[in-house]
Amino acid sequence: MVQPSENEKVLEICKLLNKKPVKMTPKRFMEIFLASEDSDIAYLRRLWSVEKSGLKSTLRLLPLIRDEVLRTEGGQDAWSAFIQREAVDILVTEEPPRGAYPRGSFHSSLSVQASFFTRESQQLQDTAMTTDHMPFLYGLIMGMLQKRGPANESLQDEDAQEAAHVREELSADGDHPVSDGSGELALAPSLTGSNALADRFGQIATTICSIVAFAHNRRANFLQLNNAVRLYACGVSERVQEYLNHLGLCSSRKTAMSSLKTLAKEGAAEIRNVMAVQSDCPIAPTICIDNIDIEERVHDISVGNRSRTFRGTWGYIHVPNQALIQSLNWEELTLAAYQKSLANLKEFTIEPVHFMPTCEAKTSEMDVFKSQIAGVLLKYLAIPTNKSHSIPTDPPTLDQISHEKPTIHMLKMMDASDNSAEGIGQVFSSILQQSGLSAKDFYGRLQPMDGDLATIQNFNSLKSQRAPSPYGQDSLHNVIFQLGASHTMWNMPQPFSPITLMEKVLEATLYYCLRVTMKNENEVLSEERVTLPTTRWNSIVNECYERFCSPQARRVAAEADCPKLSNTLIQLHDFSSVVEAKRSMKAGDIGRLMNVWKKWCLMSQGLTSLTNYSSYLPRMVLLLTKILPPALQKYLCHNLLMSPSGQPNHFVAKDEWLELQNYWIKFLFNQTGNGTKIERLREIFSLNITLLQRMFQSLKIDCGTAVVHQSHKNNITSRSLGMFMQMATNRDILALKAPPKEKDKSKTQRATNRIILNPPKKNTNEKKAGIKQTSDIKKIDNTYLTGLAKMKMIIRTKDPELNRIKKHMVSENQGILTLPEEAEDSDQGETSSVDM
Known part of the structure; x- marks a missing residue:
């Protein structure tokens, strides 16, 4: 005033x-x-x-x-x-420092490192750009954007509103889960409301600062080099990238390719570094390999330039967990200890008891079944008043694998297929070349490897062709192959049905069993779950287990005249083992998974379609439980699964993770728009696939929106459960309408009276509906008991030492008898009346 x-x-x-x-x-x-x-x-x-x-x-x-x-x-x-x-x-005086990084702002494509493309590095560079190098321009743009205040929702475009609704729906399910790399639901941290708007304004202002700095000095290229690789990974065409380079948003395509070549060299150097002989680790890093086929399509066909299918092999190196290594006895991880354990096979007798469940395994199987029943009861029917005292939906842990994020290095794709013994030899030559080791060093220490059944068969064929040989590079005596856990899980259930359907059928059948146990199978229930006292809730689970899932229930059902109940309970038992294998793998509990594999070892003996698995799976189980030294057993078991995200309950099998990389490399490579040149695939993409994946997903993260992957959770709708209930009631799958068992006649007499002397009259309505009569229903064999009986028969008659399982464990010149695999399943075996 x-x-x-x-x-x-x-x-x-x-x-x-x-x-x-x-x-x-x-x-x-x-x-x-x-x-x-x-x-x-x-x-x-x-x-x-x-x-x-x-x-x-x-x-x-x-x-x-x-x-x-x-x-x-x-x-x-x-x-x-x-x-x-x-x-x-003022703006003329502001610019990033000149010169090469780290003193300046120039990042050369000939010296760039993988750490340059991390989220942390990007945040540091953005902070330096906005606070140190060009604060006036950044403040000018931010002030202009914020001066008008938050935008009205009605003024936002449809995509922004839809993204916001997606985030709200996903956040309603609870905390954002972390991506585990296996394709399940994953969300990147995202902002909403005014925070999202401020983050977007900040991103715009930072980008403009980087563009202006690049236009003033084309050596200030942090954002441009980052975007060049990112846009290449996202499949942006070369013409569009040229336009964006003209605007200053990215570097040229040539610079992007040069950066990827430099990163490929860095990846190759990392492979040599991790494969080098280490004084603090007596065992070599695990190598996982698998075949990969991709078509090199040529549109303009000419002489010598035609479409062809590239059949190669690809894999990665899994560096051992140092905490696990330090907890083990190093003397049992050496090649000498491994060979000594195999030399004792001559005196080792394989018996069915090696695959039978122990007392701990029997208790665990009961807990697994009850947890599956409790999960269905909690999910669809009832909630206990006190969940802390109810039967848990997750069974107790037996042997937990560490969820520490693994260190993985992708191998360079090899122009050699693993579908033959000759191809396997070429694969090992390529791995030896990439490792940078001499043949003496590579074959002088124990080398664990993972692969599918066909790869292991071809490897064993190569060993047989080269035996006997005193040289490691010929005999491959230091290599120990393990079956991939995912391939085992995918192939073992093939005689039954796909895994996804098996899980749904198991839950639907348990739902029907629970309804029968609760005596409301004929009532129409609402979709809302009822609340029950915890004691009543637990008693339902226990009663359902004793009535339909216990070994005693299967034995009683097998003696009944009507095979319906026995068939249903056998199906429950078989499907439950597959679902348990899937869930134990995801939980990273190798103890529970090993119990399932032991059961499958016997079941595979009774399934004629699993000829090779009937010998290879028991072979691996024996190695991991009986033959190898204890420290090596634990190391190999804990190396079967890993958690790519470093989060608990997000484990995947190592071969499944490699299958995902096979998908990613084909997807990203086909999106680049450069034509399918296999040389570029091998030299650039294979070594940089994890970086390209991260760059592909970083666009969504930078936009502040949720990154959503496909969810593989199997949920059953109430309508589907209702239809299953109707089918189960009409077909009487639990034999609730079966006549009482006759006590004064033998089983043979009852069958004769029913089928020959006094055939029942068929109901006309049932005949029209296509419902089979009891006499028309075939009784399903219990594959577990059948497999056990067949193994006993083979021991008594053809192969007392079960040398077909010992095959390939040691070299043939060491005295182990080998039998042709074609004769493994020549007989169907006999049945047994004991369910273990």
Whole structure:
């Protein structure tokens, strides 16, 4: 507020300035006062720019001058031009430091490293750009964007609103799960509301700063080099990338390819580094391999330039967990200890008891079945009042694998297929070349490897062709192959049905069993779950287990005249083992998985379609439980599964993770728009596939939206459960309508009276509906008991030592008898009446 006395003083000063002999305007006075070099005048204005003394009052003059100038139209234009000139002068002084990184801002494609493309590195560079290098431009743009306030939802585009709705639906399910690399639901951290808007404005302002810096100095190329590789991974065409390079958003395609070549060299050097002989690790890193087929399509066919299918082999190196290594006895991890354990096979006798469940395994199987029943009861029917005292939906852990994020290095794709013994030999030659080791070092220590059944068969064929040989590179005596856990799980259930359907059928059947146990199978229930006392809830689970899932229930059902109940309970038992294998793998519990594999070892003996698995799976189980030294057993078991995200309950089998990489490399390679040149696939993509995946997904993360992967959770709708209930009731799959068992006649007499002497009259309605009569239903063999009986028969008659299982464990010249695999399943075996 201006005082009257101050106004009078200003008028007096103006009158004094207008007096002769030198008339002076107030503006001329201010000009001389601020620009004069006279020492006395300079002394008077000395405090104008001092922050604590006069700077604030000096800055108060500027808005006053601005307001006075902006009163006229011409003044507005003049003021805008003045501010623009001043802003340009400030911006010209701001630029990132020149020179090569780390002293400067230039990142060469010939020296770039994989750490350059990480999220952390990007955040550090963005912070330096906005706070140190070009803060004025960043503040100018952010101030302009934020001046207008948050945008109205009605003004947002449809894509932004849809993304917001997706985030709301996903957040309603609870915390955001972390991607496990196996294709399940995964969400990147995202913001909503004003936070999302501020993050978007900040991203826009930072990007503009980087574009301006690049346009002023094309060696300030952090954002551009990052975007060049990212856009290449996302399949942006070369023409579009050229346009974006012209705008300053990215570097050229040539620079992107040069960067990927440099990163491929870094990846090859990392392979040699991790494969080198280490003093703190007596065993070599595990190598997982699998075949890969991809078509190299040529559109313009000519002589010598035609489409062909590339059949190669690809894999990765899994570096051992140091915590696990340090907890084991190193002397049992050496090649000498491994060979000594195999040499003892001559005196080792394989017996069916090696695959039978122990007391701990029997208890675990009961807990598994009860947890599956409890999971269905909790999911579809009832909630206990006190969940902490209810039967858990997850069985107790037996042998948990560490969920520490693994260290993985992709191998360079090999132009050699593993579908023959010759191809396997070429694969090992390529691995030896990539490792940078001499043949003596590579074959002088134990080398664990993972692969599918066909790969292991071809490897054993190669060993047989080269035996006997005293040289490691010929005999391959140091290599121990393990069956991939996922391939085992995918192939073992093939005689039954696909795994996805098996899980749904298991849950639907258990749902029907629970309804029968609760005596409400004929009632129409609402979709809302009821709340039951915990004791009642637990008693339902226990009763359902004893009635339909226990070994005693299967034995009683097998003795009944009607085979319906026996067939259903056998199906429950078989399907439950497959579902348990899947869930134990995801939980990383190798103890539970090993119990399932032991059961499958016996079941595979009774399934004629699993000829090779009937010998290879028991062979691996024996190695991991009986033959190898304890430390080596634990190491190999804990190396079957891993958690790519480093999160618990997100484990995948190593061969399944490699299958996912096979998908990714084909997807990304086909999106690049450069034509399917296999050489580029081998030299660039195979070594950089994990980086390209991360760059592909980083666009969504930078946009602040949720990254959603396909969910593989098997959920059954209430309508589907209702239809299954109707089918189960009509077909009487639990034999609830079967006549009571006759006590005064033998089983043979009852069957004769039913089928020959007094055939029952068929119901006309049932015949029209296509429902089979009891006499028409075939009783299903219990594959577990059948397999056990067949193994006993083979021991008694053909192969007392079960040398067909010992086959390939040691070299043939060491005295182990080998039998042709074609004769393994020549007989169907016999049945047994004991369910273990």
